[in-house]
Amino acid sequence: MLASRASVLYRAKPMTRPIMGFVRNALGLDPPASPDDPTPENRFHLWEQSPSPDLRERAARIKAMATCPVTHKDVQFTCPLSGIPTHHSKEAWEQDVEYHESKRYELLKKVNIYEHDLRSGRPFPEFDFPQEQDYDRMVNMNNWDLFFYTRSFYSMDTEFQLAAVTKMLSYPMTIGSVLHQYSPYSLNPKGPVTLEGLKSLAALRYTLYPEQSGRVRAGQDTPLRIFILGTRAEAQLPGHVWKQLQHLFPETSIELHFVGPESFYDREKRSYVQSSTETIVKRIDESMQLFYHTDFFHVFHEAQDFFPYDPYNDVFFCFHPGFAAPETQEYWMEDTMKALLQTKCAVFTTGFSKDDLLRDINLVQDTYGSELDMLMDPVPNVFGSTKWELNDNNPHEVYQFNMYIAGFRGKRYHAIEL
Structure with a gap:
């Protein structure tokens, strides 16, 4: 499970309010707040008494599976500060000095209010995403606020709106921020990108910006192929969410290839489709298509289904893959990793935390080590999700999607002994 590998995090990322929202409030241009607008007060409920059946079920699941960190008994007591079951009893809750000194309940409370907000039934105007970018307007990729502002998103003035939208957009914007010509990640020593990383990104940007290169490359009409391996939640995102990635590169057609046994969920059959021969294709429009390959990457690689690979046109992303996780290590670190390195194309991977990514x-x-080059040192992901998530097996573990990112590639040039 994703959550089982999440490292415990005790400090939230500082969030700044979007520029225009601050200006409007300062000038008194915003209408009075509605009593239905989300606030920490009106979104707080004890999970076991939640108006949402889903969260009442989660509370019961936590009590059935989690263990109290103080008594090592089952969890039965709900923390009154966070609203989430955390300890065996009130006495154990009071005795947990580390829990109170670290103020972990503050992050658990954020999990609580974010989940209730998503189920509140309020309007979600923040999900009304913008379409094509005007050619005379530049997109700023330095952070979420500037990206939303320069892309003309709905002004998100609350942490609830940011949490809802950044969780969805974290996947496409993580990809976009790495590939974009104005990427927030700069070259070493000031930034995390290595010299080999610059070479790989320069090749990809040559394809993404054909007019700026001043040259017409053979096969220029070939779409950029973005392979996302071990896909789970990201493969279930609606097409219009992924379309936000293509809006960053209007001159280039993009193919997204979701690869893995959980890459396509059949809602009618309520099961994952698994096949090494059939590919499911969804066409968003003439410039973007989604492909679902429902088996492991090395299976398709050995069958040469994706051949030939081209470092100018192909790039790989792995979101929270769990290379080092005991339950998934064997799937990644043998045939699949060998196949990935053989492509000689850039591979970028994310983690729930710095420790999680470093382990991988x-x-x-x-x-x-002797077969790869690092392209990007581990660094906080500018476009990580701001929504806090909870591990139901251990309610003391909270995490955010795509918090850190790094990159590597199979070594292209080998030293020759003279």
Whole structure:
């Protein structure tokens, strides 16, 4: 499970209010707040008494599966500060000095109010995404606020709106922020991108910005192929969410290839489709298509289904893959990782936390160090989700999607002994 690998995090990212929202409030141009607008007060409910059946079920699941960190008994007591079951009893809750000193309940409370907001039935105007970008307007990729402002998103003035939207857009914008010509990630030593990383990104940007290159490359009409391996939640995102990625690169057609046994969920059959021969295709429009390959990457690689690979046209992303996780390590670190490195194309991967990502990257380097080049050192992801999530198996673990990012690639140039 995703959550089982999440590292415990105790400090939220500082969020600034969007520029225009602040200006409007300062000038008194905003209408009075509606009593139905989300606030920490009106979105707070004890999960076991929640108006949402889903959250009442989650409270029961936590009590059935989680263990109290103080008594090591089952969880039966709901923290009154967070509204989430956390300890065996009130006495155990009071004795948990680390829980109170770290103020972990503050992050758990955020989990609580975010989940209730999503189920509140309020209007969600923040999900009305903008369409094509005007050619005379530049997109700023330095952070969420500037991206939303320069892309003319609905002004998101509350943490609830940011949490809802950034969770969805974290996947396409993580990809976009790495590939964009005005990426927030700069070259070493000031930034995380290595010299080899600059080479890989320069090749991809040559394809993404054909007019700016001043040259016409053979096969220029070939779409950029973005392979997303081990896909789960990201493969279920609606097409218009992924279309936001293509709006950043209007001159280029994009193919998204979701690869993995959980890449396509059949809602009618209520099960994942699994096949090594059939590919499911969804066409968003003439410039974007989604492909679902419902088996492991190395299966298609060995069958040469994706051949030939081209570092100018192909790039790989792995969101929270769990290279080093005991339950998934064997699936990643043998045939699949060997196949990935053989492509000689850029691979970028994210983690729930710095420790989570470092475990993955360190294992890859320890196992295949002589066969790869680092493209991007582990660094906080500018476009990580701001919504806090909870591990139901251990309610003391909270995390955010795509918090850190790094990149590597199979080594292209080998030293020759003279």
